[in-house]
Amino acid sequence: MLLSASPQYRPVSLDASTRIVRALADRGYNADREAVTLLASASDPQAAIERALETVPDGTVVVTADHVKEAVDTPANGPKSAGSSQPTETDESGQSDDSQHPPISTGDSHDQPTDSRDGVPVETKGSENDARGSDFRDRDSTSSGRSPVEPELSGDIQSTGTGEYDDFVSVFRNRYEKLAAQLRGRVNHRPTDAVAEMSGNSDAAIIGMVSDIRSTASGHWLVELEDTNGTFPCLVMKDRDFADDVQTLLYDEVIAVEGSLADDAGILFVDTMHFPDVPRTYTPSTADRPVEAALVSDVHVGSEEFRADAWQRFADWLHTPEAESVEYLLVGGDMVEGVGVYPDQDEELDIVDIYDQYEAFSEHLKDVPGDMEIVMIPGNHDAVRLAEPQPAFDEELRDIMSAHDARITANPSMVTVEGVSVLMYHGTSFDEIIAELPDEHASYENPEGTMAQLLRKRHVAPQYGGMTRIAPEEEDHLVIEEVPDILHTGHIHKLGYGTYHNVLTINSSCWQAQTDFQKSVNLEPDVGYAPIVDLQTLDLTIRQFV
Known part of the structure; x- marks a missing residue:
């Protein structure tokens, strides 16, 4: 809801609201919009926060306006009001364009011989015009009437492989049986x-x-x-x-x-x-209400090139009325930069200790609205084994990344959100597939083509013994047994999206500017894009925050 719809309160700046939300988050609390407005309007907001927190009952998670009113004196008739307006979208030339940001369905570039950019989502600037132009929206589910459903996770594993010959025989026999059954x-x-x-x-x-x-x-x-x-x-x-x-x-x-x-x-x-493939007649499931999910990847906290400013603009935007229906955040791996991942990486680190990197990531995660459901999988830069499938983080790292009770599962995993199945896979096999196949079928500039190959083969890492490390387990957890409604990947730091046999494919960009190592391999990353999926229609909007 816009602040202009509540004339009994004077508008406060977004920066002031941001400080209030962060101060409460640091103490383990969320707050509804009205409470944030009251605290930001106080003559001494910091003192007001302390007094308000002294009045809340034990076990309270969300600070409400009633809690604040009990602790903070307000004028009898309430603060004076002033009008505010929703930010107007503008194009690159600065001209107003009210039609710039409608959600637009992706075109099926693999099924029809059409131009790959026909019918794809509009890319929008989500920084100054979006995040700074209006105050935080109400993210308190009890007052907004919204309550995200806890996602269902399928795919988390406990490693059983010992590296013995029989383990390799077992995993390949299991792969054969699973895929042969589909044929x-x-x-x-x-x-x-x-x-x-x-x-x-x-x-x-x-x-x-x-x-x-x-x-x-x-x-x-x-x-x-x-x-x-x-x-x-x-x-x-x-x-x-x-x-x-x-x-x-x-x-x-x-x-x-x-x-x-x-x-x-x-x-x-x-x-x-x-090929095992996805049936051309496949019909994806959709949510039964208007609700959206943000699909991001490759944050790389700890790198000197981590774009904290872009992440902050994204997090701020999630608090605005425009993002009111974004209730889920899916993070596709590489939360941190890691240590020793590539030669001379230590020269490009801003945070050299891996645990300190995760502590810093957790602090950035706190900037996201507290009532969002968050699901994360590891990637090749994270502190888990490199061999796939990658089990979820150990308890020590889970405790560090406990902000907002984020759900953490294996790579890959099937995550069901509001009835929509999202196959989350970090995408390490992309390097090998792109190296092996002709450019017209798989390339760094065409991530959606590579994703189509995974769906066609019904396996996220088909080739063994090359660049992709694959662990021998009792069964092959990398087979795509059930057709997902959305395939979400990352890893290659390039933005790509499309549809393949009605499956929405999204390769998220990254939140890290080009490193010296990336320059050496001629990789120009796409930075600060956030794909936003309408789960009721599977329409996709791309927002950029740099």
């Missing part, structure tokens, strides 16, 4: 040893894990597939209309092929290739 309804397949016993020229189908890919002297593709019974060679002729799909194959992913055996039955000529 069995499409092909009448037989095990590789049974296909090897068939007569020449017979029709056959195989579901297998890619164990080898190579081109022939004639330019055809020879793909060797492995199942639990053995291996079998499959030939994709270069003139097939799906021959380009072979260029997107990665070792260790699971596919199905159909075709006919050669005269001697020693090779299968492929007529059709199937």
